[in-house]
Amino acid sequence: MSTEPVVAEAGRDFIRDIVQADLDAGRYKEIVTRFPPEPNGYLHIGHAKSIALNFGIAQEFGGHCNLRFDDTNPTKEEQEYIDSIQADVHWLGFDWGKNVFYASDYFERLYEWAEGLIRGSLAYVDDQSQEEIRATRGTLTEPGKNSPFRDRSVEENLDLFRRMRAGEFPNGARVLRAKIDMASGNINLRDPVLYRILHAHHPRTGNKWCIYPSYDYAHGQSDAIEGVTHSICTLEFEDHRPLYDWLIEKLPVPSRPRQYEFARLNLTYTLLSKRVLTQLVRDGHVAGWDDPRMPTMAGLKRRGVPPAAIREFVKRIGVAKANSVVDVGMLEFCIREELNRTAQRRMAVLRPLKVVIENYPEGQVEELEAVNHPDDPSAGTRKIAFGRELYIERDDFMENPPKKFFRLSPGTEVRLRYAYFIKCREAIKNAAGEVVEVRCTYDPATRGGNAPDGRKVKATMHWVPAAQSRVAEVRVYNQLFANPSPSAANFAADLNPESLEVLRDARVEPSIVEGSSNEPMQFERQGYFVRDRAFTPERPVFNRTIGLRDTFAKEVGKG
RNA sequence: UGGGGCGUCGCCAAGUGGUAAGGCAGUGGAUUUUGAUUCCACCAUGCGGAGGUUCGAAUCCUCCCGCCCCAGCCA
Numbered sequence: 001m002s003t004e005p006v007v008a009e010a011g012r013d014f015i016r017d018i019v020q021a022d023l024d025a026g027r028y029k030e031i032v033t034r035f036p037p038e039p040n041g042y043l044h045i046g047h048a049k050s051i052a053l054n055f056g057i058a059q060e061f062g063g064h065c066n067l068r069f070d071d072t073n074p075t076k077e078e079q080e081y082i083d084s085i086q087a088d089v090h091w092l093g094f095d096w097g098k099n100v101f102y103a104s105d106y107f108e109r110l111y112e113w114a115e116g117l118i119r120g121s122l123a124y125v126d127d128q129s130q131e132e133i134r135a136t137r138g139t140l141t142e143p144g145k146n147s148p149f150r151d152r153s154v155e156e157n158l159d160l161f162r163r164m165r166a167g168e169f170p171n172g173a174r175v176l177r178a179k180i181d182m183a184s185g186n187i188n189l190r191d192p193v194l195y196r197i198l199h200a201h202h203p204r205t206g207n208k209w210c211i212y213p214s215y216d217y218a219h220g221q222s223d224a225i226e227g228v229t230h231s232i233c234t235l236e237f238e239d240h241r242p243l244y245d246w247l248i249e250k251l252p253v254p255s256r257p258r259q260y261e262f263a264r265l266n267l268t269y270t271l272l273s274k275r276v277l278t279q280l281v282r283d284g285h286v287a288g289w290d291d292p293r294m295p296t297m298a299g300l301k302r303r304g305v306p307p308a309a310i311r312e313f314v315k316r317i318g319v320a321k322a323n324s325v326v327d328v329g330m331l332e333f334c335i336r337e338e339l340n341r342t343a344q345r346r347m348a349v350l351r352p353l354k355v356v357i358e359n360y361p362e363g364q365v366e367e368l369e370a371v372n373h374p375d376d377p378s379a380g381t382r383k384i385a386f387g388r389e390l391y392i393e394r395d396d397f398m399e400n401p402p403k404k405f406f407r408l409s410p411g412t413e414v415r416l417r418y419a420y421f422i423k424c425r426e427a428i429k430n431a432a433g434e435v436v437e438v439r440c441t442y443d444p445a446t447r448g449g450n451a452p453d454g455r456k457v458k459a460t461m462h463w464v465p466a467a468q469s470r471v472a473e474v475r476v477y478n479q480l481f482a483n484p485s486p487s488a489a490n491f492a493a494d495l496n497p498e499s500l501e502v503l504r505d506a507r508v509e510p511s512i513v514e515g516s517s518n519e520p521m522q523f524e525r526q527g528y529f530v531r532d533r534a535f536t537p538e539r540p541v542f543n544r545t546i547g548l549r550d551t552f553a554k555e556v557g558k559g
Numbered sequence: 560u561g562g563g564g565c566g567u568c569g570c571c572a573a574g575u576g577g578u579a580a581g582g583c584a585g586u587g588g589a590u591u592u593u594g595a596u597u598c599c600a601c602c603a604u605g606c607g608g609a610g611g612u613u614c615g616a617a618u619c620c621u622c623c624c625g626c627c628c629c630a631g632c633c634a
Contacts, residue, residue, distance in 0.1 A: 012573085038634050073633060130632055137630055141561045144630085175632050185562035187630050196632035215634050236628055239563050261564085263627095268570080274634095316582060318572050320565095323627055327570045330583050340596060375596070406594070415592060449592045460592045525593045552594040 013319035015053065015260055019061055019230060028229045031063030035089070035096075036103075036219070036233075038070045039081035039203070041274045042289045042296045043088040045310065045331075046265040052314045053262070054232055055094040066226055067096040071104045072218045074202035082203065084289070088297035093307045103218045104204045106225055110213050111165065113221065113251050114176060114194060118157045122250055123194060124150055125160040126177045133175070136182075137190055143183035144190045150179065164197055167210045171197050176211075180246065188243045192216055220244040224253035231257045234264040235321065265317070266325040269479040270295050271486050285495060286480070292532075292543050293480040293499050303477065304520045304530030304545035309338040325485065335546050339520055339528040344372040344379055347417065347462040348508040348523040348542075350474055352391035354437045354466065357422060360388040365467070368448070370418045382511055386419050389466035391507045393525075396461050397438055399427050404555065406458035408438065415460040417524065421446040462524045469507040472540040475532065476501040506542075513540045520545060 022028055033054040037047065058065035067089060071077050089096070117123035126133065126147045138144030152160075161176055163169065176195035184190055194217040199210045223231045231244075238261050248256055266272065272295055280286050280294070290298035300310065313334040317326050347370070365387045373379035392408070401409040408414050413423040420442040428437040445452050449460070478499050486494035512521065514537070520530045527547035534541045 036634095040634080070634065076633075126632095133632075134630075139561085139630055142630095143561090172632065177632095187562075189562095190630085193632050198632080212632095214632075219634085235564070237634090239629055241563090263565085316571080318582095320572070322565055322572090324571060327583065330571070333583060336595090345593080374591090374593080404594095417592060419592095457592090459594075462593075522593085522595085525595070527595095548593075548595050550594075555594080 013262075014321070015230070015232060015262060015319055016057060016060070018260060019057055022229070023061060031058060031061040031230065032066070032226065032228045033058050033063065033230050033232060034066040034068045034223065034226060034228050036068045036070045036222075037085050038073070038076070039078065039085060040073070040076040041081060041278060042084055042298055044272050044277065044294075044296045045267070045270075045300065045313075046272045046295075047088075048092055048297065048310050049265045049314045049317070049319075050232070050234075051089055051092055051094055052311055053319055055096075057230070057232075063229075064099060065094070065096060066099040066101055066228070068101045068103065068222060068226065070215065070219065070222075071102050071202070071204060072213050072215060074198060074200040074205075074212065077203055079203045084298065088301075091297060091301055091307055093311060101222070101226060102204055103213075103222045104202060106218070106222055107205060107209055107213070109225065110218060110221055111211075113253075114213075114217070115158060115161065116252065117178065117194070117250065118161060118176075119154055120250070121154060121179065123157070123176055123178050124152050125157050125164065125174050126150070126191075127174050130172055133193075137187065138182070140187070146182050147177070147191065150191070161195075164195070164211050165209075167199070169197055171199055173197060178217075178243075178246070180243075186239050186242055188216070188240050189246070192243055216240060216243050217247065220247050220257065220259070221251060221253060223257040224248060224251075224255050227255050228257045229255075231259045233259060233261055235261050235323070236264075237261055261321070262319045263321055263323050265314075266323070267295070267331065268325055268328045268484045269481050269486070270328060271481065271488055271491055273488055276488055276491050280480075280491075283492075285492070292475070293477050295480075302533060302543065304528060304543055305335055306338045306342070306520065309335040312338065328479070332546055336528070336549065339522065339545065341375075343520045343522045343528055345370075345374070345522045345524050346509055346512050347384070347464055348472070348474070348506060348512060348526065348529070349391045349393050349462065349464045349469075350476075350503050350506045350523075350526060351394040352464075352505065352507045353394045353397055353435065355390045355392050355422070355463070356437060356439050357388050357390070357442045358425065358439055359441045362388055364388065365465075368418045384418060384509055385465045385468040387465050387467055390416070390463045391466055391469065392416075392438070392461055392463045396459075397424070397427070397435065399435060407461060408440075408459070413457050415446070415449050415457045416463045417460050418449060419447075419463070420444070420449070421451060421457060462526075464507045464509055466507075468510060470510055470513050470540065472506045472508045472513065472542060474503040474506040474529070474542045474544065476503060476544045508540070508542075512542075513537055522548075 035054045055065045126149045136145040175193045177191040180189045182190045195211045198212050241259050244259050290302045292303035313331050367383040369381050396407040398409050410424050422440040422442045425439045427435045430436045480499045481494045482496035483494040528545040529542045532541040532543045
C-alpha cells in the first residue's frame, strides 16, 4: 500500500486544486462529495458533468460520493424519477455503494434545528401573504422592508411553527423566515424562507409532513449531516453561499462543509433545461424521455452512446467558472472515438439498389470471409454469402457522376468489400426514369478484393446479398434542433423537422439480426448503430447512434 | 444605478511575474479493401480595451467595456 498522496490522473481543474490543497493542509481526513439531484425529471448530459466531477473527485482522492435526493418539494417529485436517476448514474458507470440518502431522511432533525433558530431569535414565523413578502423584499437596487411579524416573541414563534407542523394552517398561510438583513445587497439574505406549508403527499414521507424545508435550509445542513467536505454546485448558487455559510455557522451541525461553484454544461444545437425537456415529452415533439434525440441519459443510452464516451467527453471539456457553450461536435468526436475502437463492423445497405452480376452463374452462392474489426484481429471473422443478385447503397451509384465521384457509374469498376471487382454495364430504369437496377459484370480473378494484375479501383463499397440479407428498419437521427443556439423560450420554432428519418426497407447481413447481443456495431461506411429496444428478430429495428465522419459529403457541400 | 461572477485561437481550456499547453473544428499531405481509422504538418508577436508598475506582465495596479446570475413559499 502506498502512502503517497493521491494525485488525480484526470484533467486538473480549480476544484481539484482546492481539494488537493485542503488535503495537503490536512483539513480533512477523507474527501466527501455528493451528487444531489431533485427527483423531478430525468438526468441529462449536463448532469453527467456534475456526476463525473463529484464521483470522480471522490475516486481520485480516495474519498466517497453520496447520491442524495434533494426531495424537499413534494409537489414536483416522483418515485419514477428516483428510480430513473439511480439507473442512469449506474449506467454512466458510477457507484454510490450504500451511500444513497434523501434530504427527507433529515426532516425531523432539520425541524428541531429550526426551532433552535427560533429560540435564538434567528428565525420567525411570518403571516404575510406571498404577495406581501414579494412586495416588501425590495428590488435589486432598493432595500426591502422588515415584516411586521419580524419581532414576535420566541414563545409565539415556537407556538406558531409547531402549529404549522401540526397542520393547523392552509398552504401559504405562514412561512418560517430566517432573520438576517432586509437591506442586504444579496437578496438571498433578505430574510429567506426556511419552511413553507405544503399539504402534499411526499413520495418518501407520505403525509407525515405538511411543512417542508426550502432548498437553502435543507441543502447545507444535509451536507453537514453527511459529512460532505466539498459541496459542488453550479454558478447560479454563488449568491446562496453566504446564506449556506450563515446557516452552517448558526446551527449545531456536525461538520462544516464548503460550497464551490462551477459553470454548467451548455451544448450547441441542444437545450438542457428541465422545463424544455419536460415540454418536449409532454407536447409529443419526441417519443418520450428516452427518445434517442433527447439529451437525457436515457435518450443517449437508447441512441447507443457508450457511457465511456460521455465520461471522456466531460473529461475533455474541463471544469471552470466561465459560462460556455461546447460544440456538440466535441461530443460526437468522443462517441466516434469510443465506437471506432469497440464496435464490430458489419455490412448493411440503408437504401437498397439491386445489382445483378450478369456473368455470375445463376443459383450459385459462395461464402466470403470478412473481418469483424480492422484494427483488432481478436474480434475474429465471419462469413458472408455472395450471389448473382446483390444490393448496394443507392448513393453509391450515379448514372451521370460529377467529377471526383469514385463510386459506381456506367463503365467504372469498383470493389465490393471482401468480394470482387465489379464493372457497371448499364442502368435499368422504370417508367418514371428512376434507376431501379444496375447490371454489372464481375472479375472472378479478384475474389477477396484484389486484382492479380495489380490494377486498382478508387472505391470499395459495402453490399449485401439479395437472397440471404434481411429486411430491417433503421432510424436515422439528426440534431433535434436546427438552430445552433435554440431559443429556450420558443424552442418549438427551432425544432429540426428532419431530426428523424425512418428507413423501412434497409437490408442487413444476417449476422446483424441473429444472436442476442445488443452491442453497438459499425455498418461499414455508414456509421454506428444499435438495436432499438423495440427490436425483435422478426422485426429488426436499429437506431443510428452517429454517422461516420464524411469528408466526401463535406466536399460535395462546398461545390 | 444594488449584490455576486466571468472575459486567453471558430468552440472548450491550461496558464498564478520569466517571455501563450492540450483537445475539438479547420487546412495541407502520407497510408488505407470503410471518401472511415491511423499518421505527419500547419493553425494566437497574441491573452476584452486603455494606461501604469517591472529588466520582463495573460499573470500585479488603475480606469473603462462586454457578458452571465439574483427580486420563487423552485432547485
